[in-house]
Amino acid sequence: MSTTTVAPEPVGRRPEAVHRRERGVPAPIPFGRIAGVELRKMFDTRSGFWLMASLVVLSLAATAVTIIFVDADNLDYEGFASAWGMPMSVILPMIAVLAVTSEWSARSALTTFTLVSGRGRVIAAKALVTAAVGVVAIAVAAAVGALGYLGVAAVMDLDPVWNISFTELAQVTLASEIGMFMGFMLGTLFRSSPGAIVAYFVYALVLPTVSSALASTNTWWAEHATWFDLNWATMNLYSEMTDKNWAQLGVAGLIWLVIPMIVGLRLVLRSEVK
Amino acid sequence: MIQIDALTKRYGRFTAVDNVTFTAEPGRVTGFLGPNGAGKSTTMRILVGLTDPSSGSAHLLGRHFSQLPNPGREVGVLLDASAQHGGRTGREILTLAARTMGLPRSSVAETLERVSLTEEEAGRRVRNYSLGMRQRLGIATALIGDPEVLILDEPANGLDPAGIRWMRDLLRGFADDGGTVLLSSHLLHEIEVIADDIVVIGNGRIVAQGTKQELLASGETYARCGEPTSLGRALQWAGHTAEITTEGAVRSNADLATVGQIAFDAGLVLTELRAADGAGLEEMFLQLTAETQRDHLETPEREAA
Numbered sequence: 001m002s003t004t005t006v007a008p009e010p011v012g013r014r015p016e017a018v019h020r021r022e023r024g025v026p027a028p029i030p031f032g033r034i035a036g037v038e039l040r041k042m043f044d045t046r047s048g049f050w051l052m053a054s055l056v057v058l059s060l061a062a063t064a065v066t067i068i069f070v071d072a073d074n075l076d077y078e079g080f081a082s083a084w085g086m087p088m089s090v091i092l093p094m095i096a097v098l099a100v101t102s103e104w105s106a107r108s109a110l111t112t113f114t115l116v117s118g119r120g121r122v123i124a125a126k127a128l129v130t131a132a133v134g135v136v137a138i139a140v141a142a143a144v145g146a147l148g149y150l151g152v153a154a155v156m157d158l159d160p161v162w163n164i165s166f167t168e169l170a171q172v173t174l175a176s177e178i179g180m181f182m183g184f185m186l187g188t189l190f191r192s193s194p195g196a197i198v199a200y201f202v203y204a205l206v207l208p209t210v211s212s213a214l215a216s217t218n219t220w221w222a223e224h225a226t227w228f229d230l231n232w233a234t235m236n237l238y239s240e241m242t243d244k245n246w247a248q249l250g251v252a253g254l255i256w257l258v259i260p261m262i263v264g265l266r267l268v269l270r271s272e273v274k
Numbered sequence: 275m276i277q278i279d280a281l282t283k284r285y286g287r288f289t290a291v292d293n294v295t296f297t298a299e300p301g302r303v304t305g306f307l308g309p310n311g312a313g314k315s316t317t318m319r320i321l322v323g324l325t326d327p328s329s330g331s332a333h334l335l336g337r338h339f340s341q342l343p344n345p346g347r348e349v350g351v352l353l354d355a356s357a358q359h360g361g362r363t364g365r366e367i368l369t370l371a372a373r374t375m376g377l378p379r380s381s382v383a384e385t386l387e388r389v390s391l392t393e394e395e396a397g398r399r400v401r402n403y404s405l406g407m408r409q410r411l412g413i414a415t416a417l418i419g420d421p422e423v424l425i426l427d428e429p430a431n432g433l434d435p436a437g438i439r440w441m442r443d444l445l446r447g448f449a450d451d452g453g454t455v456l457l458s459s460h461l462l463h464e465i466e467v468i469a470d471d472i473v474v475i476g477n478g479r480i481v482a483q484g485t486k487q488e489l490l491a492s493g494e495t496y497a498r499c500g501e502p503t504s505l506g507r508a509l510q511w512a513g514h515t516a517e518i519t520t521e522g523a524v525r526s527n528a529d530l531a532t533v534g535q536i537a538f539d540a541g542l543v544l545t546e547l548r549a550a551d552g553a554g555l556e557e558m559f560l561q562l563t564a565e566t567q568r569d570h571l572e573t574p575e576r577e578a579a
Contacts, residue, residue: 023422028343029374037373044370045361107357111367111415114322114351115374117340273324 034116035125042099042129051095052133058087059141063148075152076161080145085172085238092137092176093183093204096130097196100187100268105194109273119269127184134180138173175237178230178253179204185257188264191271203256207231230256275300276321276423276456281330283316283478290316292478293330298456298471300422303449305469305486306458309563313478314458315353318427321456322351334423346375349423350416355408355432360401364391364411367400368418375419382418389414390440405432413441417448424448426457430464442468462559466490474555476562482555489555495533498523498546508540509533525550 042048062083070079100123103109116122153160183200190196208231215222226232226248233252236245276298283291291313298304308314319325321332323339334342334349342348358367368382386396389410400408409432416424424445430438445455445468459465465472472489474482482489496519499505505524506516514528514536523546526533530547537544 026344026347027376029376033373033376037370040373041370044366045359047361102359106359107354108359110324110353110357111351111371113324114349114353115346115371117323117342117345270326272319272326274319 029116029121031121031125034121035128038099038122038125039129039132041102042095042133048098051091051098054091055088055137056140056144058091059084059144062087062141063145066145067148067152072152072156072158075149075158076163077145077149078163080149081142081164081169081172084141084145088137088141088176089179089204092134093179093200094197095133096180096183097187097200098193099126099130100184101191101193101196104191107274113273120265123188123265123268127181130180130184131177134177135173138169138176142169171237171241175234178234178237178257181257181261182230185261185264188268189260191268204231227251228255275335275454276304276425277333277336278317278321279331279333281317281320281332282328283313283320283325284328289478291320291327294475294478294480295330296473296480296483298454300452300454301449302470303445303455303457303468304471304473305465306456306473306475307462307465307469307559308458308460308475309559310460312460312475312562314460314475315427317475318353318425318456318458321425322349322353324353344375344419346371346419346421348419348421349425350419350421352409352412352416352424352426352429354427355405355412355429358400358408358411361399363397363399364403364407364414365396367411368396368414371415371418377418385414385418388417388444406434406437409433409437413444421453423454424456426455428459429457430459430461430468438464438467462556472555474559474562481562482558490551491549493527494550495526495528495530496523496546496548496550497526497533497537497544499537499542499544501542504540505537505542508536508542512536 043052063080066075066080066083103112112122113119149160152158182203183196186196186199186203190199207229211221211225211229211232215225226236226245228251230249230252233245233249236249241249278294278296281291281294282289294313294317296304306314306317316325317332320327321334321339322345332338339345339349345351362370365382365386368385369379372379372381372385386393391407391410391414395403395407400411403411409429413426413429416426430441433441445457449455449470457468459468466486469486471485472483473480474489497505502518502522502524506518506526509516509524509526509528512528512532514526514532516524516526519525524533528536530549534544534547537547
């Protein structure tokens with residue numbers, strides 16, 4: 001104990017007696033840095049890491065399955081592409097959903113939005129890295145499939161059939177991105193992981209069944225559904241697209257994706273973060 | 275410097291924050307005291323832009339929170355230590371904050387040390403943290419950007435007495451360097467230990483504010499002497515109140531010098547003479563707490579103290 005103190009410090013100094021060193025106003029946070037942090041957040045939890053890793057694992061598995069189960073005579077690159085297409089279309093939207101909702105479900109938004117006060121910048125960064133992850137995932141899957149195909153062709157002495165054009169690959173990528181942004185949009189609307197995931201599967205699995213059931217009984221819907229059913233309109237991306245198909249995709253995308261996204265973004269930007 | 279001016283937040287017909295005005299000065303630790311649900315957290319969320327106020331304004335360093343270009347470098351915030359993704363490690367959470375603010379990698383290890391989280395603890399996932407460790411991590415996140423202002427919501431929750439003492443020393447040092455600290459608590463004891471200035475809130479309204487000394491002082495004098503009855507009588511003859519406490523001391527409304535003089539004149543030897551402990555703040559606080567626990571069907575008495 002300091003019994004020798006003669007003049008003890010006053011408890012709570014007067015503000016004017018305090019001189020904190022002069023400090024400048026810090027530079028604004030560059031967008032690239034926010035995007036880098038958001039990308040890191042997609043990988044830095046065990047679930048996030050394995051979700052990402054599963055993309056690679058599944059493209060390997062899909063390639064292996066194609067090699068094992070498809071006859072050498074029927075083997076072409078399209079076979080490989082359709083094998084990895086299905087798992088991608090399930091996992092990529094989940095990644096997009098969780099990129100948004102985990103902030104609310106884990107309540108880390110309290111920290112995120114007090115470190116970057118412009119919520120719009122955070123959401124834009126999330127959208128950007130989500131889109132990038134989609135493109136990279138397709139590229140990886142396409143590359144793994146191509147390597148597998150080349151390997152098999154070399155071993156079995158086949159002539160590889162490259163029957164997928166770059167345009168087709170771009171269309172497939174766009175279809176995946178639409179799926180991802182449906183997930184992203186539902187994430188902004190629900191801001192809860194279970195809610196948004198369930199909603200996504202209702203959209204991706206239940207609605208198409210309902211729509212085709214309706215189409216089988218109602219001829220008007222059978223003819224016009226592509227204008228209003230985004231699943232249907234997106235399916236066309238897996239084949240040659242006519243101008244009409246693009247217009248249909250635009251209309252259906254506006255109804256199912258763009259308008260709800262505007263509502264979702266408003267909610268994210270305005271609502272109270274607790 | 276934190277300035278809150280006529281801040282009001284309504285949820286439908288319920289007013290969570292009702293015309294709250296106060297200033298937290300640099301160089302001082304301001305304690306925001308109130309029972310659960312009094313409006314402390316809402317006020318703090320408004321302060322950092324997570325909730326929009328119905329009216330009024332809140333400024334940090336003369337600006338609105340949204341005008342801070344890199345908020346973490348100027349204002350350290352801890353609103354809820356448990357609001358983190360449980361799957362991340364403590365070090366990872368701190369790394370994300372450091373990266374967002376654009377700080378060097380070394381700042382993570384330095385800050386972990388500052389809040390006494392070991393390497394091993396920092397490598398554990400936050401879901402396995404105790405509340406006390408979460409609080410330390412949250413305080414680390416608030417401190418890492420070397421801010422000028424700290425806003426901490428219930429930071430002492432889950433800390434043991436040694437932890438509370440550590441926090442007091444940390445915040446004292448931060449304030450002595452010219453920083454502004456606003457921390458909330460629903461426990462009078464914590465605020466008494468840590469804060470210089472106290473703002474008491476109940477039912478969304480400020481019911482008292484001032485320095486700790488002002489609020490804790492009762493304005494009365496406490497004296498001990500060998501013959502308490504004689505001292506009491508002498509005080510009463512001089513026209514003051516005098517009351518013998520259970521431990522045989524005298525409590526009077528006369529000030530210190532007067533009590534000393536009267537004892538001297540009466541030839542009494544004082545063994546203790548000091549300002550009496552204030553029961554005022556505690557009384558008021560208990561009243562507030564009782565009110566919020568009362569059935570809400572009866573209109574609570576708003577004009578407390």
